[in-house]
Amino acid sequence: MSILLGEVLDDKYRIQRPVGEGGMGLVLEALHLRLDQRVAIKMLVGGALRTDEAVARFTFEARAAARIQSEHAVRVFDVSTLPNGIPYLVMEYLEGRDLEATLRRSGPMAVTQAVTYVLQACEALAEAHASGIVHRDLKPANLFLAERLDGSLRIKILDFGVSKLLSSGAAGEASYADDVALPHAAPLVGSPLYMAPEQMRDAKRADPRADIWSLGIILYELLAGAAPFAGETLTEVCASIVTDPPRPLAPGRTDVPAPLEAVVTRCLAKDPAERFQNVAELARALQPFAPEQAFITVPRTARVLSRGELGSASALATLPRDTRSASQGVLLALAGAGLLLLVASVVGLLVQREPVPASEAARATHSARAVSAAPR
Known part of the structure; x- marks a missing residue:
């Protein structure tokens, strides 16, 4: 052509x-x-x-x-x-480069930087999963580091070409529809280095927890500069993914906290039931290792996921109690802060003193120039 x-x-x-x-x-x-x-x-x-x-x-x-x-x-x-x-x-149209090119150019990332990028991916995936879409091909090449007009960077997930659409079964239970858009899809759908074991066995059975596995591989690679599973041939790599534990990050990254490595290891559990069950859980687990400005991503991810078309009425209600408490606690803290400001203003009037004006919250820039990467 x-x-x-x-x-x-x-x-x-x-x-x-x-x-x-x-x-x-x-x-x-x-x-x-x-x-x-x-x-x-x-x-x-x-x-x-x-x-x-x-x-x-x-x-x-x-x-x-x-x-x-x-x-x-x-x-x-x-x-x-x-x-x-x-x-x-x-x-x-996006300006920037994908994380694969970034890793080749600069090597492993600082902990806070890597965690921030994965948290941003979690936020996008929350909306995808809430809409019944499983990506199935998450990898550094499909996470684009786009430049905003002010020069700051943000992750953009690319290429939903092998994604699948989930459907709601009887009694509100989630069931996994065939790849209706891909009637002749090959058994191996996705990129093997980032593919969950169950997806290797049958791509049609991949659910949102397969995307969580891929995020675990990506986070490991951002921190270590290499994949957690290795082999000289594709067959050896696939066998390692299915049977072997991930290689430890240490001694290559002694600055990675043990609890963060535990988060990565849980993402890479062979049994999907042992992983984080949704991206809101994963985001909550990553929050202690993120910079403060990224904290808002955690409750936002939970709120987006809670509006999903599948399963229970609220995904937030299915999260562990500490996650729900943390997400709700953010809202309560904000409400409490507003109440304190109101009380302070009333007291100030009673004692005929000028109230101290509250500082205006910083607003994130949401406009950006654009680009897309070639199909992978």
């Missing part, structure tokens, strides 16, 4: 330059002519166009990503088809 620079798609997207290319697709920078805004256009190319599975997977990615509005997931604005039948989707 030949895409010409300057070509206009659907009378509104002018192609500017190629951004990247993978085995199945091409990503282009384009200009939205009506909005005068840069966007990223992803389309299938080559042999992928000749398989119904690839086209179905591509369409599913657009539908899945469009359901997630989190600032920590890549936004999809539009999906369409060229006159020649080639499907494409339009995403926000």
Whole structure:
């Protein structure tokens, strides 16, 4: 397929330059002519166009990503088809680089930095899981470190091309739908180094706890600069994931607290029932190792997850008591602070003194320039 620079798609997207290319697709920078805004256009190319599975997977990615509005997931604005039948989707254009490239360039990260990035991923996944979507292909290459206009960085989850949609069963119980968008999907769906054991056995059985396994692998790699399971061949790596315990972080990272390594180890439990059962639990466990400005992510993740379509009416109610207390405690603390300010103001009036004005809370910047990475 030949895409010409300057070509206009659907009378509104002018192609500017190629951004990247993978085995199945091409990503282009384009200009939205009506909005005068840069966007990223992803389309299938080559042999992928000749398989119904690839086209179905591509369409599913657009539908899945469009359901997630989190600032920590890549936004999809539009999906369409060229006159020649080639499907494409339009995403926000991100400035920055993915965590895989960051690790190659800078090596292992500081504890607070690594934990912050994983917490941001938890927040996006809370919305995905609440919408019934399991990503199934989380890895550093799909966590994009995007630059905001002010130069600060934030994680954006990319590539929902192998995600799956959960469905609600009888009596409100969660059941796991077949990959209806991927009727001929191969048994091995995802990236083996980051794939949970149960996903290796049957990709259709992967639930949100498979994403938690992947986050554990990612956090380990951000801290150690290497994967917790190794082998000289793909078969050896898969066997190690299924049977071996993860390699300890020490002595390579003696500055990693033992409780944090325990969090990583729990994420990598072979039995999904022994892992954190949702991303809100994981976020709560990571909070002690995060910088103070990241604390708001923990109750926010729980609140987003509590609005999910599956399972009980409130995911927050299913969390351990200490997690619920912590999340509710934030709200109570805020309410208590407001009450104290009100009492102080009344007392100040009674003694004819000027009340001390409360300082205004800092506001996070949510606008950002955009990009997307090539399909992995």
